[in-house]
Amino acid sequence: xxxxxxxxxxxxxxxxxxxxxxxxxxxxxxxxxxxxxxxxxxxxxxxxxxxxxxxxxxxxxxxxxxxxxxxxxxxxxxxxxxxxxxxxxxxxxxxxxxxxxxxxxxxxxxxxxxxxxxxxxxxxxxxxxxxxxxxxxxxxxxxxxxxxxxxxxxxxxxxxxxxxxxxxxxxxxxxxxxxxxxxxxxxxxxxxxxxxxxxxxxxxxxxxxxxxxxxxxxxxxxxxxxxxxxxxxxxxxxxxxxxxxxxxxxxxxxxxxxxxxxxxxxxxxxxxxxxxxxxxxxxxxxxxxxxxxxxxxxxxxxxxxxxxxxxxxxxxxxxxxxxxxxxxxxxxxxxxxxxxxxxxxxxxxxxxxxxxxxx
Ligand SMILES: O=C(O)CCC(=O)N[C@@H](C(=O)O)c1ccccc1
Numbered sequence: 001x002x003x004x005x006x007x008x009x010x011x012x013x014x015x016x017x018x019x020x021x022x023x024x025x026x027x028x029x030x031x032x033x034x035x036x037x038x039x040x041x042x043x044x045x046x047x048x049x050x051x052x053x054x055x056x057x058x059x060x061x062x063x064x065x066x067x068x069x070x071x072x073x074x075x076x077x078x079x080x081x082x083x084x085x086x087x088x089x090x091x092x093x094x095x096x097x098x099x100x101x102x103x104x105x106x107x108x109x110x111x112x113x114x115x116x117x118x119x120x121x122x123x124x125x126x127x128x129x130x131x132x133x134x135x136x137x138x139x140x141x142x143x144x145x146x147x148x149x150x151x152x153x154x155x156x157x158x159x160x161x162x163x164x165x166x167x168x169x170x171x172x173x174x175x176x177x178x179x180x181x182x183x184x185x186x187x188x189x190x191x192x193x194x195x196x197x198x199x200x201x202x203x204x205x206x207x208x209x210x211x212x213x214x215x216x217x218x219x220x221x222x223x224x225x226x227x228x229x230x231x232x233x234x235x236x237x238x239x240x241x242x243x244x245x246x247x248x249x250x251x252x253x254x255x256x257x258x259x260x261x262x263x264x265x266x267x268x269x270x271x272x273x274x275x276x277x278x279x280x281x282x283x284x285x286x287x288x289x290x291x292x293x294x295x296x297x298x299x300x301x302x303x304x305x306x307x308x309x310x311x312x313x314x315x316x317x318x319x320x321x322x323x324x325x326x327x328x329x330x331x332x333x334x335x336x337x338x339x340x341x342x343x344x345x346x347x348x349x350x351x352x353x354x355x356x357x358x359x
Contacts, residue, residue, distance in 0.1 A: 001025060001026070001027055001028075001057055001060060001061070001354070001355045001357065002025075002026045002027075002028065002347075002351055002353070002354045002355075003023060003024065003025055003026075003053070003057070003351070003352045003353045003354075004023075004024050004026060004286075004319065004347065004350040004351050004352060005021060005022075005023060005024075005350055005352050006021060006022040006023075006024055006286060006314075006315055006319075006350060007020070007021045007315075007316070008020055008021055008022065008284070008314050008315070009312070009313075009314060009315065009316055011128070012128045012284065012314070013128040013129040013130070013154065014048075014128060014129065014154050014156075014180075014182050015129070015154065015155070015156035015181060015182040015183070015184035016047040016048060016182055016183075016184075017045070017047045018128075019043070019284065022043075022044075022284050022286075022314075023044045023053050023352075024039065024040070024053070024286060025039075025040040025042065025053050025056055025057055025060075025093065026038070026039055026040070026093075026286075026288065026342075027039075027040065027060065027093045027094055027096075027097040028097060029094075029097040029098050029100075029101050030101075031101045031102075031105070033101070033105035034101045034102075034104040034105040034337075035101055035104075036096075036097040036098060036099065036100030036101030036102070036103075036104060036337060036338075037096075037097055037100050037288050037338060037341065037342070038092070038093035038094060038095070038096035038097030038098075038099075038100065038288075039093060039096070039256075039285055039286060039288045039289035039292075040053065040056050040089050040090060040092070040093035040256065041089045041092065041093075041254065041255075041256025041257065041283035041285065041289065042055070042056045042089040042090070042256070043283075048182070048231070048283075049089075049210065049231060049257065050086070051086075051087065051088070051089045051090065055087075055090075056087065056089055056090035056093070057090075057355075059084070059087040059090040060090050060093070060094060060357075061355070061357060063084050063087075064081055064084060064087065064090055064091060064094050065094065065357050065359070067080050067081060067083065067084065068080060068094070068098075068359060070359065072098070073098070073099075073102050074095055074098050074099035074102055074260075074262060075262065077094065077095050077098045078095055078259075078260065078262050078263075081094070081095065081259075088234060088256070088257060088258060088259035088260075089256040089257065091259045091260060092255055092256045092258070092259050092260040092261075093256070095259070095260040095261070095262065096255070096260060096261060096292060099113075099260075099261065099262075099337075100292075100337040100338050101337070102337075103336055103337040104336045104337035106336070107336045108336060108337075109295070109332075109333065109334055109335060109336060109337070109339055110261075110291070110292055110295035110296075110333070110337060110338055110339065111295035111298050111332045111333070111334070114261060114265055114295055114296055114298075114299060115265070115299055115300075116295055116298035116299060116332055117298060117299060117300040118298045118332065119298070119331065119332050119334070120298075120326075120329040120330060120331045120332060121280075121294055121297040121298050121302070121305075121306070121308060121329060121330055121332065122149045122150075122305045122328055122329050123148055123149060123150075123305055123306070123308050123309055123310070123325060123328060123329060123330050124148060124149060124150030124151070124152055124176070124178075124279075124304075124305035124306055124307055124308070124309070125143045125146075125148040125150070125151060125152065125307070125309045125313060126152045126154065126180065126282065126307045126309070127139055127140060127143065127151060127152065127153050127154065128154050129154045129155070129156060129159050130163075133162060133163060133166045136153075136163050136166065136167070137166060137167065137170050140167055140170075140171065141170075141171075144171060144175065146310075146325055147325050147326075147327060147328040148305075148309070148325070148328060149176060149305050149328040150175075150176035150177070150178065150202070150304070150305035151167065151171075151175060151176065151177050151178075152177075152178050152179065152180055152205070152307065153167065153177070153178075153179050153180070154179075154180050154181075154182070155179045155180065155181050155184070156181065156182075156184040157184060157185065157189070160179070160181075160192075160193075160196065161192075161195050161196065164177070164179060164196060164199050164201070165199065168199050168200075173200055176202055176305065177199070177200070177201055177202065178201050178202040178203045178204070178205065178228075179196065179201060179203075179204050179205065180204075180205035180206065180230070181204065181205065181206055181207045182205075182206055182210075182230075182231070183206050183207070183208060183209050183210040183231060184207075185207045185208060186208060186209075186215075187208065187215050187218060187219060189207075190219055190222040190223065191222075193207060193219070193223050193225075194222060194223045194224070196223070196225055197223055197224040197225050201225045202226070202250075202304065203225065203226045203227065203228040203249075203250050203304075204223070204225045204226070204227060204228065205228045205229075205230055205252060206228070206229055206230045206231050206232065206252075207219060207227065209232075210231035210232060211231070211232060212232055212247075213229075213232055213238075213241055213242050213245050213247040214245065214247070216229065216232065216242075216247040216248060217245045217246045217247040220246055220247065220248070220249070221246075226248075226249045226250055227247070227248045227249060227250070228248055228249075228250035228251065228252055228279075229242055229247060229248040229250075229251060229252065230252040230254065230257070230281055231257070232247070232248075233248075233251055233252075233253075233257070233258070233267070234257060234258055234259075235258055235259070235263060235267075236258075236263060236266040236267050236270050239251055239267045239270055239271060239276075240270060243270075243271070243274050243276055248276075249276060249277075250276065250277050250278070250279070250304065251267065251271050251276060251277075251278045252278070252279060252280075252281040253267050253268060253278050253279070253280055253281065253296070253302075254280070254281035254282070254283060255292065255293065255296060256283055256289075257281070257283075261292060261296060264296055265296070265299070268296075268299050268301045268302070269301070271301055272300070272301035277301070277303045277304050278301050278302055278303075278304070279297070279302055279303075279304035279305060279306040279307075280293050280294075280296050280297035280302055280306030280307065280308055281306065281307050282306070282307035282308060282309065284314050286311075286315070286318055286319050286320065287311055287318045287319060287320030287321065287322065287323060287340060287342075288319070288320060288338060288340075288342065290308065290311065290318075290320075290323050291320070291323075291333045291338040291339055291340050292338055293306070293308050294308050294323070294330050294331075294332055294333065295332050295333065295338075295339075298332045308330055309323075309325075310322070310323050310324055310325040310330065311323045311324070312324070317346060318346075319342045319343060319346050319347050319350055320340045320341065320342055320343060321340055321343070
């Protein structure tokens with residue numbers, strides 16, 4: 001296990017807090033045939049979900065790594081880790097590292113393994129809450145200039161209708177626009193949220209509580225903007241419940257949140273069977289997590305641009321070769337496994353601790 005410090009190029013403010021740097025937990029698995037990398041999505045504090053990077057490291061050290069079967073592929077690891085409740089981001093990092101090692105040994109890319117249908121994916125960008133509307137418009141102008149095909153605005157009570165209206169007025173009705181509340185509202189706000197219906201948004205993401213489905217189903221009957229769930233969907237079972245309850249009509253799939261890429265693909269398959277569009281969310285990943293997310297975003301059911309931005313959106317220097325936007329798209333890595341690896345001298349400069357756990 002390796003912890004790295006990754007300063008962000010600019011503060012990233014959401015309804016639950018402001019990030020200025022990422023304390024990232026990486027997992028490297030060494031097998032007789034290959035080594036593999038996994039990136040844990042957990043933030044430093046349990047503000048997005050109950051997981052946090054220190055807790056994930058502890059869960060890996062005490063429960064998840066010791067539970068690893070001696071000779072298992074990612075499917076065997078997935079089953080073995082089911083005995084541990086929760087800790088999905090920790091599980092995802094370990095499962096991904098095993099999967100990466102397995103695929104590198106087999107000479108198969110992540111995209112090919114997952115079922116990618118494309119060799120590049122259209123990219124959206126997530127824009128934080130800003131100190132003023134002019135500052136927001138300058139940031140959005142920069143991203144539109146860079147070629148991002150979709151803009152996502154973070155919103156919260158007091159920063160919602162006005163910024164959305166300003167972006168619409170400045171960039172027109174054709175720019176693909178959506179909002180993400182990170183669970184900042186309640187049903188009391190339903191009539192206020194209905195005011196966003198005038199702006200032709202693609203979706204409103206996670207308006208209500210992070211563990212709710214029933215109230216989102218009620219809200220869906222009171223607003224026209226399609227509801228997309230993020231935090232509420234931690235498994236394929238949650239996705240099935242959300243669809244059957246009418247809690248959402250779009251799902252943001254984040255492999256870390258749901259326990260790994262195998263469960264992410266299950267959710268993709270389930271949503272596709274129900275005609276529910278999905279897109280790939282982001283957790284400010286380095287190039288390692290970014291590579292796996294871009295491969296996932298190439299699956300056929302990912303019909304909406306994801307938060308798969310270029311490395312430069314968050315990091316001055318990425319620990320891998322950077323992802324660079326080309327005509328609003330990112331290429332799906334074609335090499336074995338993740339198709340890239342950390343650059344040793346950059347990784348060592350970013351490293352704050354390492355811990356070797358023998359099986
Ligand atoms: O582009 C990215 O990687 C970040 C996309 C994004 O907005 N992530 C949000 C989210 O709620 O989806 C987030 C930000 C910070 C921490 C957790 C989640």
